[in-house]
Amino acid sequence: MTAYKSIKGFTVQSIATDPLATGLAGATWSSGGNMNTARSSLGGAGASNTAGLVFGGLNADATGAVAITEAYNGTSWSEVNDLNAARNNFGGQAGTSTAALAAGGSGNAESMIWNGTSWTEVNDMHAAQQLSGSFGTSTSAFTGGGAISGSPRSTKAQSWNGTNWTEAATINTGRNALGGFGNSNTSGLIFGGSEPSKSAKTESWNGSSWTETGDLNTARDYVNGAGSSTEGLAIAGRNPGVLAINELWNGTSWTEVADLSTARLDGGSAGVSTSAFIAGGSLNNGTGTPFTNATEEWNVAGVTDTIQNEGQLYYNTTSNTLKLTKLVFGTGAWASGGNLNTSRAALSAAGNATTTAGLAFLGNTGSVTTASEEYNGSSWTSGNSANTARRNLGGAGTQTAGLAFGGFTATANSADTEEYDGTSWSEQNNLNTARRELTGCGTQTAGLAFGGQVTTHSALSEEYNGTSWTEGNDLNTARSEDPAGMGIQTAALCAGGDSGSVSASNEQYNGTSWTEVGDLNTARAVLAAAGTTAAAIVFGGSSNTVNTESWNGSSWTEVNNLATGRTNLAGLGTSLNALAFGGSPSGTATEEWNVPSAIGNVTIDVD
Numbered sequence: 001m002t003a004y005k006s007i008k009g010f011t012v013q014s015i016a017t018d019p020l021a022t023g024l025a026g027a028t029w030s031s032g033g034n035m036n037t038a039r040s041s042l043g044g045a046g047a048s049n050t051a052g053l054v055f056g057g058l059n060a061d062a063t064g065a066v067a068i069t070e071a072y073n074g075t076s077w078s079e080v081n082d083l084n085a086a087r088n089n090f091g092g093q094a095g096t097s098t099a100a101l102a103a104g105g106s107g108n109a110e111s112m113i114w115n116g117t118s119w120t121e122v123n124d125m126h127a128a129q130q131l132s133g134s135f136g137t138s139t140s141a142f143t144g145g146g147a148i149s150g151s152p153r154s155t156k157a158q159s160w161n162g163t164n165w166t167e168a169a170t171i172n173t174g175r176n177a178l179g180g181f182g183n184s185n186t187s188g189l190i191f192g193g194s195e196p197s198k199s200a201k202t203e204s205w206n207g208s209s210w211t212e213t214g215d216l217n218t219a220r221d222y223v224n225g226a227g228s229s230t231e232g233l234a235i236a237g238r239n240p241g242v243l244a245i246n247e248l249w250n251g252t253s254w255t256e257v258a259d260l261s262t263a264r265l266d267g268g269s270a271g272v273s274t275s276a277f278i279a280g281g282s283l284n285n286g287t288g289t290p291f292t293n294a295t296e297e298w299n300v301a302g303v304t305d306t307i308q309n310e311g312q313l314y315y316n317t318t319s320n321t322l323k324l325t326k327l328v329f330g331t332g333a334w335a336s337g338g339n340l341n342t343s344r345a346a347l348s349a350a351g352n353a354t355t356t357a358g359l360a361f362l363g364n365t366g367s368v369t370t371a372s373e374e375y376n377g378s379s380w381t382s383g384n385s386a387n388t389a390r391r392n393l394g395g396a397g398t399q400t401a402g403l404a405f406g407g408f409t410a411t412a413n414s415a416d417t418e419e420y421d422g423t424s425w426s427e428q429n430n431l432n433t434a435r436r437e438l439t440g441c442g443t444q445t446a447g448l449a450f451g452g453q454v455t456t457h458s459a460l461s462e463e464y465n466g467t468s469w470t471e472g473n474d475l476n477t478a479r480s481e482d483p484a485g486m487g488i489q490t491a492a493l494c495a496g497g498d499s500g501s502v503s504a505s506n507e508q509y510n511g512t513s514w515t516e517v518g519d520l521n522t523a524r525a526v527l528a529a530a531g532t533t534a535a536a537i538v539f540g541g542s543s544n545t546v547n548t549e550s551w552n553g554s555s556w557t558e559v560n561n562l563a564t565g566r567t568n569l570a571g572l573g574t575s576l577n578a579l580a581f582g583g584s585p586s587g588t589a590t591e592e593w594n595v596p597s598a599i600g601n602v603t604i605d606v607d
Contacts, residue, residue, distance in 0.1 A: 013314040018323065018601045028258050029246070032277060032295035033076040037068050040282040040291045043093035044224075044268030045100035045114070048275040049297040050074030053097040053114065054268035056087040056105065057280065060291050065106050069119070071097055072277065072295070081118045085110060091129030091146055092160065095138035101160065103141075104129040107149065111165070113138055125158055125165045133180030133190030133225070136160070140184040142168070142205060145193060147176040153195060157210075159185040171210050175199050177266075179225035179234055187229035189249065194221040198239040202254070214253040218245050224269035226276035226298070233298065235278050238265045241285050241378075246298075248273060260296055267292075274300040321603050329576075330596035332537075332550070333560045336589075337579065338379035342371040343587030345568035348395030350402040350420075351441050351486065351530065355577045355592060357399040359420065360570060363582060364391040368410045372425065374399055375579065380590070386425040388416045392482060394440030394449050395570070401444040403464065406452060408436035413454065417469070419444055429468045433460055439485035439494065446489040448509070453480035457499050461514070463489055473513045477505045482568065484529035484538045491533045493517075493551070498525040502542050506556075508533055518555040522547050528571030530578035530593070537593065539580050540569045548593075550575060564589055 035054065042057030052072035059066050067082035083102060091104020098116035103109075109128040112119040125143075132146030139162030148154045155170035175193035182188020186207030193199045200219035203210045216223075220237030227233055230251040237243050244263035247254040260278070267281030276298040283290050312325040340360065347363025358375030365371070370385035386404060393407025393414070402420035406413070415434035418425045431449060438452025445466035452458045459478035462469045475494060483497030490511030497503050504523035507514045520538065527541030536551040539562055546561035562580060569583025578593040 013312075014317050015314055016316070016318050018316060027248075027298070027300040029260050029296045029298055031261065032074075032279075032297040033072070034295060035070055035077045035279050035293040036079055037066070037070070038291045038293035039066060039068070039280050040266045041065075041088035042268040042280050043087075043090040043102050043105075044270040044277075044279070045093060045095040045097060046072070046270035046277065047096045048074075048271050049277040049299070050275070051097040052270055052277050052279070053095075053100050054279050055083055055100075055102055055114075056090065057268070058088045058291070069114075072279070074297075077279075077295070084112055084119050084121055089130040090134070091125060091132045092134045092141055092143040092158070094134055094136040094141040094160075099138040101136075101138045101141050103134075103143070103160070103165075104132070104146075106130065111160075123164050126167055127156060127158070129154070129156060129158065131176040131178070133178040133193070135180045135182030135188035135190075135225075135229075136184050138162070140186075142182065142185040142188055144168075144171045144180070144190050144203070144205070144210070145175050145178050152176060153193075157205075161185065169209050171203055172212055173199070173201050173203070175201075175221075177221035177223075179223040179237075181225040181227035181232040182229045184229075189225075189227075189229065189232065191216055191225070191234055191249075192220050192223040192237060202249075216254050217247055217256055218243065220245070222265035222282075224267055224278055224281075226269050226271040226278075227273045231273040233273055233276055235269055235276075236260055236264050236267065236281065238285065242283060262292070262294060262296070264292060264294075271298065274298075324602050325600065326602050327597055328600040328602075331560065332576070332593055332595035334548070334562050334580070334591040334593050336563065337581075337592040338375070338590055339588040340380050340582055340590065341373055341382050341588075342369065344369060344371070344582050345584040345587060346391035346482075347568075347570045347582045348393045348404060348407075349570040349572045349579075349581075350395055350397040350399060351572050352396065352443060352488075353398045353402075353572045355573050355579050358572050358579055359397075359399040359402045360581060361395065361402065361404055361420070362386055362390055362393055362407065363570075364568075365587075368408070372420070375581075375590070384424045386418050386420075387427055388414065388418070390414050390416070390436075392436045392438075392568075394438045394452075394485070396440050396442045396447040397444040403440075403442075403444045403447050405440060405447070405449050405464070406431055406435050406438045417464070431462055431469050432471055433458070433462070435460070435480075437480040437482050439483050439497075441485045441487045441492050442489040448485070448487075448489045448492050450475055450485065450492075450494055450509075451479045451483050451497055456480075461509070475507055475514050476516055477503065477507065479503055479505070481525035482527070483525065484527050486529040486531050486536045487533050493529075493533055493536060495520055495529065495538055496524050496527050496541065518551075521549055521556050521558055526568045528569045528580055528583075530571045530573040531575040535575035537575050537578060539571060539578075539593075540566050540583060542567060544585065562591055564591070
């Protein structure tokens with residue numbers, strides 16, 4: 001007889017260690033401990049992301065080089081003995097956390113060796129190289145390219161044997177600010193840099209000559225490296241903006257793999273292709289401030305490792321605990337995005353668009369406007385104008401299928417409806433009732449318009465089927481002054497607005513009727529929103545508030561505020577990734593909301 005368990009049950013996997021974080025082929029970047037001193041243009045050495053060393057660099061105000069040295073144990077950085085002289089933009093850097101080489105940089109030819117405790121001056125380089133691609137160990141290192149006085153993009157190469165530097169065969173293409181990795185002075189790779197245009201070139205060194213080989217996928221300078229002669233990483237850099245791109249070299253060609261969490265250039269890096277780190281660097285398009293002290297660690301799963309999958313149940317035989325992997329969300333925060341091209345308030349947006357494909361339209365620039373703009377995740381681009389200028393209107397849809405309805409034309413309430421196809425706007429059938437200061441949500445073929453000002457506050461609710469509008473059941477509370485709308489036609493929220501006074505009222509629509517649900521914590525009108533009936537956020541509003549609230553399906557919770565308080569703004573996206581843009585007084589400013597998430601191991605208590 002077959003046991004029921006064998007038909008309907010499942011086996012709980014028993015493993016000795018927790019599954020590794022997810023990533024392409026089991027590879028991923030994760031946050032490490034912060035350095036004690038934020039800086040850029042620093043050197044790095046180390047065999048893995050649990051045993052690293054960084055040294056020198058430019059200090060936080062970019063006024064000069066520093067001699068600071070810090071050691072990493074995989075968790076935190078500790079300050080250790082300084083370099084003998086302050087230095088940045090090294091010409092040679094190689095070795096491990098207990099035996100490292102720092103050479104050149106800052107227009108200097110001096111070399112120093114780290115013995116795990118202190119630095120000792122050794123024989124100088126033949127020329128004061130800096131911004132070079134280097135690799136090897138403290139007793140067998142190599143450097144190529146970079147900048148030398150009188151030669152800003154040099155082809156010079158030098159070899160270190162543990163005692164002296166020797167001039168070697170020149171590289172094929174002169175350039176600076178390039179990366180490198182390799183095992184010794186007879187085997188390594190240099191890549192990227194500036195010629196002065198950003199370079200993708202890769203050159204391989206075999207101990208006697210250089211060979212051009214497969215290019216990087218993304219040309220860049222101020223790129224970091226970590227790896228051996230046959231396999232390694234090209235990390236971050238600039239072209240022309242700061243990059244988070246990470247590429248893996250397999251001995252023949254480069255492949256893009258998991259990106260860094262934070263774009264940067266000119267940090268300190270070391271390790272191998274399966275275990276590496278990058279620390280510090282610059283976060284802007286030049287090599288100046290702001291500098292960071294953040295560290296990211298690269299890990300690749302081994303053949304016997306298990307990879308975290310959401311919902312994975314397993315038994316850890318080492319700790320004797322039953323565990324579950326689940327998606328864990330961090331704390332959401334706002335960060336600056338690209339400015340709108342047209343400063344305006346009382347605008348609208350395709351609410352179901354994304355933060356990398358957004359759509360903003362119409363509004364008030366001092367007079368009503370037809371302006372329309374698209375967002376690509378970093379900047380806004382002006383697109384074709386709408387047909388009818390107006391402000392305080394409703395919006396819905398996506399970047400390639402937007403919907404605009406109602407509003408005020410400067411002389412009268414409007415019932416106009418327009419659809420956007422990703423290129424141009426076209427007139428469609430009007431709302432049944434012209435009104436301004438309304439809101440909406442949904443898609444281009446299933447839209448919802450509600451509230452607004454007719455001659456007074458309105459409770460009207462209308463549904464759009466892609467062709468025409470049909471009146472549905474009214475809101476319970478009439479309101480205008482741009483309440484927040486979010487969701488879809490059959491599952492929507494209407495929060496805030498003005499119903500004779502500024503309101504905290506929140507109603508939910510099920511496709512047929514509206515029901516009062518949990519109120520906002522802060523009453524307000526002319527606010528913006530993003531999300532669904534299950535998870536949403538509202539932000540900004542009356543009195544130029546910075547207040548942001550998060551909805552979990554039943555109640556609102558105050559979360560991190562906008563950086564800039566504003567009213568009459570617009571929003572789009574989800575509760576995890578949203579945009580806030582325009583409004584008064586910050587007519588061009590865009591802010592991006594992000595809630596970080598990662599799959600983590602959670603212990604299950606078993607009585």
